[in-house]
Amino acid sequence: MDTARTPKEELGRRIEALGPWFHNLRIGGVETAPDHFLGDYPAFKWQGFRHVLPEDLTGKTVLDVGCNAGFYALEMKRRGAARVVGVDSDPRYLAQARFAAEQSGLEIEFRQMSVYEVPKLQERFDLVIFMGVLYHLRHPLLALDLLWEHAVGDMMLFQCLQRGDERIPELSENYDFAEWSVFDQPDYPKLFFVEERYASDPTNWFIPNTAAMEAMLRSSGFEIAAHPEREVYLLKRGARHYAVENAPCGFGG
Numbered sequence: 001m002d003t004a005r006t007p008k009e010e011l012g013r014r015i016e017a018l019g020p021w022f023h024n025l026r027i028g029g030v031e032t033a034p035d036h037f038l039g040d041y042p043a044f045k046w047q048g049f050r051h052v053l054p055e056d057l058t059g060k061t062v063l064d065v066g067c068n069a070g071f072y073a074l075e076m077k078r079r080g081a082a083r084v085v086g087v088d089s090d091p092r093y094l095a096q097a098r099f100a101a102e103q104s105g106l107e108i109e110f111r112q113m114s115v116y117e118v119p120k121l122q123e124r125f126d127l128v129i130f131m132g133v134l135y136h137l138r139h140p141l142l143a144l145d146l147l148w149e150h151a152v153g154d155m156m157l158f159q160c161l162q163r164g165d166e167r168i169p170e171l172s173e174n175y176d177f178a179e180w181s182v183f184d185q186p187d188y189p190k191l192f193f194v195e196e197r198y199a200s201d202p203t204n205w206f207i208p209n210t211a212a213m214e215a216m217l218r219s220s221g222f223e224i225a226a227h228p229e230r231e232v233y234l235l236k237r238g239a240r241h242y243a244v245e246n247a248p249c250g251f252g253g
Protein backbone atom coordinates (compact mmCIF):
# COMPACT_ATOMS: atom_id res chain seq x y z
CA MET A 1 0.00 0.00 0.00
CA ASP A 2 1.11 3.55 -0.67
CA THR A 3 1.33 5.07 2.79
CA ALA A 4 3.78 7.92 2.42
CA ARG A 5 1.20 10.10 4.20
CA THR A 6 1.61 8.82 7.77
CA PRO A 7 4.91 8.06 9.55
CA LYS A 8 5.30 4.38 10.51
CA GLU A 9 5.15 4.91 14.29
CA GLU A 10 2.00 6.96 14.03
CA LEU A 11 0.56 4.35 11.66
CA GLY A 12 1.22 1.61 14.21
CA ARG A 13 -0.54 3.61 16.92
CA ARG A 14 -3.58 4.29 14.76
CA ILE A 15 -3.80 0.67 13.61
CA GLU A 16 -3.68 -0.53 17.21
CA ALA A 17 -6.33 1.97 18.26
CA LEU A 18 -8.63 0.71 15.49
CA GLY A 19 -8.17 -2.95 16.51
CA PRO A 20 -8.80 -5.76 16.98
CA TRP A 21 -8.61 -6.50 13.24
CA PHE A 22 -10.00 -9.60 11.48
CA HIS A 23 -8.31 -8.78 8.17
CA ASN A 24 -4.54 -8.84 8.12
CA LEU A 25 -3.79 -5.89 5.83
CA ARG A 26 -0.38 -4.42 5.19
CA ILE A 27 -0.60 -0.68 5.70
CA GLY A 28 2.69 1.12 5.19
CA GLY A 29 4.62 -2.00 6.15
CA VAL A 30 2.54 -2.54 9.31
CA GLU A 31 0.44 -5.72 9.51
CA THR A 32 -2.96 -5.20 11.09
CA ALA A 33 -3.55 -8.80 12.35
CA PRO A 34 -0.19 -10.60 12.24
CA ASP A 35 -1.33 -13.24 14.78
CA HIS A 36 -4.59 -14.18 13.00
CA PHE A 37 -5.72 -17.71 13.96
CA LEU A 38 -6.13 -18.58 10.25
CA GLY A 39 -2.68 -17.29 9.24
CA ASP A 40 -2.18 -14.44 6.77
CA TYR A 41 -5.91 -13.99 6.33
CA PRO A 42 -7.46 -13.34 3.86
CA ALA A 43 -4.40 -12.87 1.61
CA PHE A 44 -3.58 -16.60 1.57
CA LYS A 45 -7.23 -17.54 0.84
CA TRP A 46 -7.41 -15.00 -1.99
CA GLN A 47 -4.55 -16.78 -3.81
CA GLY A 48 -6.81 -19.83 -4.26
CA PHE A 49 -9.59 -18.07 -6.18
CA ARG A 50 -8.36 -14.67 -7.39
CA HIS A 51 -8.07 -16.11 -10.91
CA VAL A 52 -11.85 -16.54 -11.33
CA LEU A 53 -12.38 -12.77 -11.37
CA PRO A 54 -11.32 -10.58 -14.32
CA GLU A 55 -7.89 -8.97 -13.82
CA ASP A 56 -9.27 -5.81 -15.39
CA LEU A 57 -12.47 -4.44 -13.89
CA THR A 58 -12.36 -1.13 -15.72
CA GLY A 59 -15.82 0.41 -15.90
CA LYS A 60 -17.37 -2.19 -13.56
CA THR A 61 -19.27 -1.58 -10.34
CA VAL A 62 -18.64 -3.71 -7.25
CA LEU A 63 -20.53 -4.13 -3.97
CA ASP A 64 -18.74 -5.90 -1.09
CA VAL A 65 -21.32 -7.02 1.48
CA GLY A 66 -19.82 -7.72 4.91
CA CYS A 67 -16.66 -6.03 3.72
CA ASN A 68 -14.98 -6.03 7.14
CA ALA A 69 -11.71 -4.04 6.87
CA GLY A 70 -12.07 -3.97 3.10
CA PHE A 71 -9.51 -6.51 1.83
CA TYR A 72 -11.65 -7.52 -1.18
CA ALA A 73 -12.98 -3.99 -1.83
CA LEU A 74 -9.38 -2.73 -1.97
CA GLU A 75 -8.39 -5.55 -4.35
CA MET A 76 -11.32 -4.74 -6.68
CA LYS A 77 -10.39 -1.06 -6.75
CA ARG A 78 -6.78 -2.05 -7.57
CA ARG A 79 -8.19 -4.02 -10.53
CA GLY A 80 -9.60 -0.77 -11.85
CA ALA A 81 -13.28 -0.99 -10.87
CA ALA A 82 -15.04 2.29 -11.60
CA ARG A 83 -17.03 2.23 -8.37
CA VAL A 84 -16.63 0.10 -5.27
CA VAL A 85 -19.07 0.20 -2.37
CA GLY A 86 -18.36 -1.70 0.85
CA VAL A 87 -21.09 -2.30 3.42
CA ASP A 88 -20.91 -3.91 6.83
CA SER A 89 -23.19 -3.94 9.86
CA ASP A 90 -20.28 -3.29 12.27
CA PRO A 91 -19.07 0.31 12.49
CA ARG A 92 -15.73 -0.75 14.03
CA TYR A 93 -14.83 -2.73 10.92
CA LEU A 94 -15.96 0.12 8.69
CA ALA A 95 -13.63 2.51 10.55
CA GLN A 96 -10.77 0.11 9.75
CA ALA A 97 -11.86 -0.09 6.10
CA ARG A 98 -12.05 3.69 5.74
CA PHE A 99 -8.59 4.05 7.27
CA ALA A 100 -7.08 1.36 5.01
CA ALA A 101 -8.60 2.89 1.87
CA GLU A 102 -7.49 6.40 2.84
CA GLN A 103 -3.94 5.21 3.51
CA SER A 104 -3.90 3.39 0.15
CA GLY A 105 -5.19 6.42 -1.71
CA LEU A 106 -8.10 4.36 -3.09
CA GLU A 107 -11.56 5.84 -3.43
CA ILE A 108 -14.12 3.44 -1.98
CA GLU A 109 -17.51 4.26 -0.51
CA PHE A 110 -18.23 2.56 2.81
CA ARG A 111 -21.66 2.44 4.42
CA GLN A 112 -22.95 0.93 7.62
CA MET A 113 -25.73 -1.34 6.47
CA SER A 114 -27.02 -4.85 6.99
CA VAL A 115 -27.34 -7.19 4.04
CA TYR A 116 -31.10 -7.07 4.65
CA GLU A 117 -31.01 -3.36 3.75
CA VAL A 118 -29.45 -3.72 0.28
CA PRO A 119 -32.74 -2.66 -1.42
CA LYS A 120 -31.99 0.84 -0.01
CA LEU A 121 -28.99 1.11 -2.33
CA GLN A 122 -31.38 1.08 -5.29
CA GLU A 123 -28.58 -0.18 -7.53
CA ARG A 124 -27.51 -3.41 -9.16
CA PHE A 125 -23.76 -4.01 -9.28
CA ASP A 126 -21.81 -5.90 -11.96
CA LEU A 127 -20.09 -7.86 -9.20
CA VAL A 128 -21.27 -8.49 -5.65
CA ILE A 129 -18.85 -9.98 -3.14
CA PHE A 130 -20.59 -11.91 -0.36
CA MET A 131 -17.87 -13.77 1.47
CA GLY A 132 -18.05 -15.24 4.95
CA VAL A 133 -21.37 -13.68 5.95
CA LEU A 134 -24.18 -16.18 5.25
CA TYR A 135 -23.57 -18.43 8.27
CA HIS A 136 -23.67 -15.34 10.52
CA LEU A 137 -27.26 -14.64 9.52
CA ARG A 138 -30.47 -15.76 11.18
CA HIS A 139 -32.25 -15.45 7.82
CA PRO A 140 -29.85 -16.78 5.21
CA LEU A 141 -32.35 -17.40 2.39
CA LEU A 142 -33.83 -13.94 2.84
CA ALA A 143 -30.34 -12.48 2.36
CA LEU A 144 -29.73 -14.51 -0.83
CA ASP A 145 -33.17 -13.62 -2.20
CA LEU A 146 -32.63 -9.90 -1.51
CA LEU A 147 -29.20 -9.92 -3.15
CA TRP A 148 -30.62 -11.64 -6.24
CA GLU A 149 -33.61 -9.30 -6.37
CA HIS A 150 -31.92 -5.98 -5.65
CA ALA A 151 -28.12 -6.00 -5.84
CA VAL A 152 -26.60 -8.59 -8.19
CA GLY A 153 -26.46 -7.38 -11.78
CA ASP A 154 -24.30 -10.15 -13.19
CA MET A 155 -21.92 -12.10 -10.91
CA MET A 156 -21.48 -12.84 -7.22
CA LEU A 157 -18.32 -14.09 -5.51
CA PHE A 158 -19.55 -16.15 -2.57
CA GLN A 159 -18.15 -18.10 0.36
CA CYS A 160 -19.85 -19.86 3.25
CA LEU A 161 -18.55 -22.05 6.05
CA GLN A 162 -19.56 -25.65 5.32
CA ARG A 163 -19.58 -28.71 7.54
CA GLY A 164 -20.82 -32.27 7.15
CA ASP A 165 -20.96 -34.37 4.02
CA GLU A 166 -19.28 -32.98 0.90
CA ARG A 167 -21.01 -35.23 -1.67
CA ILE A 168 -23.82 -34.11 -3.96
CA PRO A 169 -26.58 -36.76 -3.89
CA GLU A 170 -28.83 -37.84 -6.73
CA LEU A 171 -32.25 -36.75 -5.54
CA SER A 172 -35.76 -36.97 -6.94
CA GLU A 173 -37.70 -33.75 -7.39
CA ASN A 174 -40.39 -35.05 -5.09
CA TYR A 175 -40.82 -37.70 -2.37
CA ASP A 176 -43.90 -39.29 -0.97
CA PHE A 177 -45.06 -38.10 2.49
CA ALA A 178 -44.29 -41.60 3.82
CA GLU A 179 -40.64 -41.40 2.71
CA TRP A 180 -38.38 -40.80 5.72
CA SER A 181 -35.14 -42.60 4.99
CA VAL A 182 -33.87 -40.11 2.41
CA PHE A 183 -33.48 -37.53 5.19
CA ASP A 184 -31.08 -39.85 7.00
CA GLN A 185 -28.67 -39.95 4.06
CA PRO A 186 -25.58 -37.99 5.20
CA ASP A 187 -25.37 -36.27 1.82
CA TYR A 188 -29.02 -35.11 1.79
CA PRO A 189 -29.04 -31.24 1.84
CA LYS A 190 -28.69 -30.29 5.51
CA LEU A 191 -28.48 -27.00 7.32
CA PHE A 192 -27.02 -27.40 10.81
CA PHE A 193 -28.45 -24.96 13.35
CA VAL A 194 -26.14 -23.73 16.11
CA GLU A 195 -28.14 -22.58 19.10
CA GLU A 196 -25.20 -21.40 21.23
CA ARG A 197 -21.70 -21.21 19.74
CA TYR A 198 -19.48 -22.78 17.12
CA ALA A 199 -15.77 -21.90 17.19
CA SER A 200 -16.63 -19.80 20.28
CA ASP A 201 -18.66 -17.46 18.05
CA PRO A 202 -22.28 -16.86 19.12
CA THR A 203 -23.05 -15.34 15.68
CA ASN A 204 -22.65 -18.63 13.80
CA TRP A 205 -26.24 -19.76 13.19
CA PHE A 206 -26.71 -21.98 10.12
CA ILE A 207 -23.93 -24.11 8.64
CA PRO A 208 -24.84 -26.02 5.46
CA ASN A 209 -23.32 -29.18 4.06
CA THR A 210 -22.19 -28.91 0.43
CA ALA A 211 -25.47 -30.19 -1.07
CA ALA A 212 -27.54 -27.71 0.95
CA MET A 213 -25.24 -24.84 0.05
CA GLU A 214 -25.52 -25.48 -3.67
CA ALA A 215 -29.27 -26.14 -3.48
CA MET A 216 -29.88 -22.88 -1.58
CA LEU A 217 -27.89 -20.91 -4.15
CA ARG A 218 -29.80 -22.51 -7.03
CA SER A 219 -33.11 -21.98 -5.26
CA SER A 220 -32.35 -18.27 -4.89
CA GLY A 221 -31.62 -17.95 -8.60
CA PHE A 222 -27.84 -18.31 -8.77
CA GLU A 223 -25.96 -20.52 -11.23
CA ILE A 224 -22.56 -21.87 -10.31
CA ALA A 225 -20.09 -20.51 -12.87
CA ALA A 226 -16.91 -21.61 -11.06
CA HIS A 227 -16.07 -23.50 -7.88
CA PRO A 228 -12.37 -22.78 -7.37
CA GLU A 229 -12.23 -23.84 -3.71
CA ARG A 230 -14.28 -26.09 -1.42
CA GLU A 231 -16.33 -23.21 0.07
CA VAL A 232 -15.89 -20.55 -2.64
CA TYR A 233 -18.17 -20.07 -5.65
CA LEU A 234 -18.38 -17.62 -8.51
CA LEU A 235 -22.09 -17.31 -9.23
CA LYS A 236 -24.02 -15.94 -12.14
CA ARG A 237 -27.43 -14.37 -11.69
CA GLY A 238 -29.82 -16.83 -13.34
CA ALA A 239 -33.52 -17.56 -13.23
CA ARG A 240 -35.36 -18.06 -9.99
CA HIS A 241 -37.65 -21.04 -10.03
CA TYR A 242 -39.11 -21.53 -6.58
CA ALA A 243 -42.85 -21.30 -6.11
CA VAL A 244 -43.97 -18.60 -3.67
CA GLU A 245 -47.52 -17.73 -4.52
CA ASN A 246 -50.38 -20.14 -5.01
CA ALA A 247 -48.31 -22.97 -3.54
CA PRO A 248 -50.58 -25.79 -2.40
CA CYS A 249 -50.71 -26.28 1.37
CA GLY A 250 -50.97 -29.94 2.18
CA PHE A 251 -50.84 -32.92 -0.08
CA GLY A 252 -51.90 -31.46 -3.42
CA GLY A 253 -49.83 -31.67 -6.55
Ligand SMILES: C[S@@+](CC[C@H](N)C(=O)[O-])C[C@H]1O[C@@H](n2cnc3c(N)ncnc32)[C@H](O)[C@@H]1O
Nearest residue numbers: 042066067068088089090114115131132133136
Ligand atom coordinates in the same frame (compact mmCIF):
# COMPACT_ATOMS: atom_id res chain seq x y z
C1 LIG B 1 -16.28 -13.60 8.85
S1 LIG B 1 -16.34 -11.87 8.47
C2 LIG B 1 -16.04 -11.92 6.71
C3 LIG B 1 -15.38 -10.68 6.21
C4 LIG B 1 -15.02 -10.65 4.73
N1 LIG B 1 -16.19 -10.63 3.89
C5 LIG B 1 -14.15 -11.82 4.38
O1 LIG B 1 -14.58 -12.75 3.69
O2 LIG B 1 -13.00 -11.83 4.83
C6 LIG B 1 -18.08 -11.50 8.53
C7 LIG B 1 -18.38 -10.03 8.29
O3 LIG B 1 -19.78 -9.89 8.06
C8 LIG B 1 -20.26 -8.79 8.78
N2 LIG B 1 -21.69 -9.01 9.01
C9 LIG B 1 -22.28 -9.85 9.89
N3 LIG B 1 -23.61 -9.77 9.78
C10 LIG B 1 -23.87 -8.88 8.80
C11 LIG B 1 -25.07 -8.37 8.23
N4 LIG B 1 -26.26 -8.77 8.65
N5 LIG B 1 -24.96 -7.48 7.22
C12 LIG B 1 -23.76 -7.06 6.79
N6 LIG B 1 -22.58 -7.49 7.30
C13 LIG B 1 -22.66 -8.39 8.30
C14 LIG B 1 -19.42 -8.77 10.05
O4 LIG B 1 -19.45 -7.51 10.69
C15 LIG B 1 -18.05 -9.12 9.48
O5 LIG B 1 -17.35 -8.00 9.04
